[in-house]
Amino acid sequence: MIMSLGPYASFIVTSYAAAALVVAILIGWIVLDYRNQTRRLRELDRSGVTRRSGRSAMDAS
Numbered sequence: 001m002i003m004s005l006g007p008y009a010s011f012i013v014t015s016y017a018a019a020a021l022v023v024a025i026l027i028g029w030i031v032l033d034y035r036n037q038t039r040r041l042r043e044l045d046r047s048g049v050t051r052r053s054g055r056s057a058m059d060a061s
Contacts, residue, residue, distance in 0.1 A: 005012050
């Protein structure tokens with residue numbers, strides 16, 4: 001079903017395209033950041049760095 005968008009069709013289509021582009025860019029950014037963070041965590045784990053929350057109370061003293 002094709003709808004007539006009237007005289008504002010170009011504005012409506014452009015707005016939806018811009019919103020879709022922004023969402024796609026944000027998704028890509030999140031994916032790249034996730035990969036970067038997991039890589040950095042693996043490197044820290046390999047180098048022997050541990051999380052402070054992983055220690056018991058007796059280790060802190």
